[in-house]
Amino acid sequence: MCGIFCAVSCPTPVWPSPEIQQLLEKRGPDSSDRRIFTVTRDTRETRDQPQLDTRITFVSTVLSLRGQATVQQPYQVSTSSSTLCWNGEAWAVKGVAPEGNDTAAVFRLLDDAEAAQTPLEGTRRLDQTSQRAASIARQIAQIAGPYAFVFHDAAHGLLFYGRDFLGRRSLLTKLTEQGDILIASVTDAPVIDGWSEVEADGLYCVDLLQVLDRAGDGGRETPYSRHPVTKVSYHSAEDARHAPLAAVDLPAASSSIACVPKLAILFSGGLDCSVLARLAHDLIPLPEGIDLLNVAFENPRIHKHVAEGANSQATYELCPDRATGRTSYAELQRICPGREWRFVAINIPYTETMEHRQKVITLMHPHNTEMDLSISYALYFAARGAGSLSPLPSVLEPYTTSARVLLSGLGADELFGGYQRHATAYGRKGFSGLLDELDLDISRLGKRNLGRDDRVISNWGREARFPYLDEQLLTWALDAPVTDKCGFGEPAFDCSGGPGDGSEMIEPGKKVLRCLAWKLGMREAAKEKKRAIQFGARTAKMETGKTKGTQLLS
Structure with a gap:
């Protein structure tokens, strides 16, 4: 995880x-550096006019998770004048997992692309730029994994930037009134400040040599960049489908700290995160513990009957996600007895929520609805990982997770039909309506969820990973018949293989995951009903009065 x-x-x-x-240093606490590059373009009509210089500034911070040493960014090598700012995980490049740190591997991939083609003499600048952008796009499409990046092709005067095709890493852009282009992982903006998410729909290219006159465009004084920005569409490569699965590729630990958890799970106790926890148990050596981060909030709208000085612990233990969290925690202990599971009870008083309100709003920007805020509260405090080791509600031992990698179950509902709107779509238009709704959910993940979640979670120097959005799993899920993924339209059933007696019935949404949970021994989790994070943690409608999730923040 890095800041750009x-x-x-x-x-x-x-x-x-x-x-x-x-904010950048909070995302990347292991190193911070900056670079500047000057591009000179002679736009003078007469010798007494000054040349116009373009300055490109780069700042990178690094959270080092792979390799034996921290690789400094912005990344440069002595044999090239190019610069890379990389925020991501390249699980595979051209179908092969890179050894050690992946920043150098990505740089070689992009630098080779820009060196491989030399423009023909007399080729128009626009054609040269198009050729170069297409070449870089082909290379980028061969990376499997979550990423956002900025790459300066100094030899050809081009700047490329973009996000992976799902938008799993944050990248924002802004055009200033002076015509400057700003690109960043995070911003300090208020609710309205001109920043927007970089769309996860292609590679963006800035031609640094083709300077535009702001007085153009028919003389209208509309602020736009001095440099043209173009987009080249790209898709994940076929090679990415064969990339090695990495839900849990973790930084190496020395034997002396082998039991220190390197992995934590954002853990509501629901189906999605419980399946991740159970699968992680099969992949991580037993001496290592796994932290289960479970967050609960004091909500004055719900808890107004709790008097000052009353049993405040009950306030949090009554939260729905705390109850399901403890149930699934007990189930994991029972079926995976050799693992040290650490249930981290994260209790957030209302006063503390309000103290961090503006910080959370800043991090989630440009998202600015009440629903964005309620979801972001839960992710922000859960990712902080500071609570109590709580094997029992009555036992509290202060604890902060040491894990730098957090697993999130995001994506399971969108892939496998877990939302109520999927049931509604099926009820209205059958499988045709359900498929349309699922397609819509996947197409807008980057715009609706992932950039926001990345900014909020990464503020604590931790990296969120989304196993349900792994390229291989995503490819399988998109290719599988909808009836293999969810059970809408089927008779009520249980996961034992028969119609059941009614005592073990499961919901049709996410049928495939429910059957997997059942097979793995997580039978309580398999039956757990879907509940949105803001209701489970009780961050929804923290203020009294009538508000809707779509209402803009004031």
Whole structure:
């Protein structure tokens, strides 16, 4: 996990504000560095006019998770003038898992692409740019894994940036009134400040040599970049389908700290996260513990009857996600007895929620609805990982997770029909309506969820990973018949193989996951009903009065 900032400006260099710099360092606490590059373009009509210089500034911070040593960014090598700012995990490049740190492997991939083609003499600049962008796009499409990046092809005066095709890593962009282009992982913006998510729909290219006159466009004084920005569509490569599964590729630990957890799970006790926990047990050596991060909030709208000084612990233990969390925790202990499971009870008083309100709003920007805030609260405090080791409700031992990798169950509902709207779509239009709704959910993951979640979670120097959005699993899920994934339209059934007696019935949504949980011994989790995070943790409608999730923040 890394923090990225890049600015293209004329003629004065632009650096991140102190607030953005601090947020970048929170994402990447292991190293921080900056670079500047000057592009000179002679646009003079007469000799007495000044040349126009473009400054490109790069700032990168690094959370080092792979390899034996931290690789400094912005990344450069002595044999090339190019620069890479990389925020991601390349599980595979051209179908092969890179050894050690992946930043160098990605740089070689992109640098080889830009070196492989030399424009023919006399080729138009626009054609040259198009050829180069297509070449870089083909290379990027051969990376399997979550990422956002900025790559400066100095030899050809081009700047490329983008996100993976699902948008699993955050990247924002802004065009200033001066015509400067800003690109960043995070922003210090208020609710309305011109920042927008970089769409996860292609590779974006800035031609640094083709300077535009802001007085153009028919003389209208609309602020736009001095440099043209174009987009080249790309898709995940076929090779990505054969990439090695990495839900749990973790930083190596020395034998002296082998029992220190390197992995934590955002754990509501629901179906999705419980399956992840059970699968992680099969993949991680037994001496190592796994932390289960379970968050519960004091909500004055719900808990107004709890008097000051009353049994405050009950406030949190009555939260729905706390109850299901403890049930699934007990189930994991029973079927995986050799593992040290650490149930981390994270209790957040209302006053503490309000203290962090503006910080959370800043991190989730440009998302700005009440629902965004309620979801972000839960992820923000859960990812902090500071609570109590709580094997029993009456036992509290202060504890903060040491894990830098957090597993999230996000994506399971979108893939396997877990939302109520999927049942509604099926009820209205049958499988045709259900398929349309599932397609819509997958197509908008990057815009609705993932960038926001990445910014909120990564503020604590931890990296979120989404196993249900692994390229191999995603490919299988998209190719599988919808009746293999969910049970809408089928008679009520249990996972034992027969119609059952009614005592073990499961919901039709996410049937495939429910059957997997049952097979793995997680029978209580298999029967657990879907519940949105903001209701399970009780972050929804923290204020009294009538508000809707779609209401914009004031």
